[in-house]
Amino acid sequence: MSSPDSAISQKQIEEAFSETTSLQTGLAEDEMKERLRLDLENQIKIKTFQTRLQELRNRTGIEIYLSEPEPPLIRISDEGPSSGSPSSPVTIVEFSDFQCPFCKRASETVRELARLYDGKVRIVFKHFPLSNHPDAFKAAQASVCADEKGKFWEYHDRLFNSQNLSDESLRKIAADIGLETKDFNACLESSRSKEQVMKNIQEGRKIGIQGTPFFTINGRPVRGAQDISEFRRIIDRQLAGER
Known part of the structure; x- marks a missing residue:
């Protein structure tokens, strides 16, 4: 279930769907719109979390001394265009x-x-x-x-x-x-x-x-x-x- 902060309106979904019409071959319209909704919600959740975390730090004066843990590095060649x-x-x-x-x-x-x-x-x-x-x-x-x-x-x-x-x-x-x-x-x-x-x-x-x-x-x-x-x-x- 979506939180109020991450809720996506039908208008936003329709706009995103319209922008990507040329790339939707192979997917049913309902499936495509659901994927777009989830993607838009995820972006909002990430942005909201980062904003609120920064607000909390600013308000409380918290200083973080530990480095944020990084995911394991991925080794991949840099060959290609x-x-x-x-x-x-x-x-x-x-x-x-x-x-x-x-x-x-x-x-x-x-x-x-x-x-x-x-x-x-x-x-x-x-x-x-x-x-x-x-x-x-x-x-x-x-x-x-x-x-x-x-x-x-x-x-x-x-x-x-x-x-x-x-x-x-x-x-x-x-x-x-x-x-x-x-x-x-x-x-x-x-x-x-x-x-x-x-x-x-x-x-x-x-x-x-x-x-x-x-x-x-x-x-x-x-x-x-x-x-x-x-x-x-x-x-x-x-x-x-x-x-």
Whole structure:
């Protein structure tokens, strides 16, 4: 049952549903709206908890000397399409699915983080298409092909903004951004693009990923489309030299 603080209105659910219409293939409308409601409630609960905790500290003058316990670090390769300098002090590894509405929302958060921490954060993308998203695997393959031609991020943005992830649409997006049709089509049907996606999926499974989006920030896990404040909290600690 939702607490009063975390209750989500039907209007909020409908607005979130409307924003993610293009990514709902494979899910019944009721199921999609329930997932959106739970995700929105979780974000509010986290924000409310953090706000009230800070208010309590300010009101009582409590000083905390113990460090907050950190979850175990996750060791994962930083191979994959990336933006930002390899020498950046913070690396965010993102496991995502192009047909996942929460991943689309998270991609906007990641874009904002890259802007806020320009020169300090590197973003690495890995594929984790979910089995209940019928167009996600092929879309991931298509982005691998775009990456081979140095156009991953442009293709990535087009996929998340597309109203259609059909095979025809994947090829049209490729042509629209200037990819040579013959080469792209050959890559899309090749085993190498499939193998690259499967490699990422296997990496994700080894560290226990079951849903998307999933992130590591210098090895620290962040699950789901969290509010940007949670990402900033971890990034700021890393930049301050905490380990």
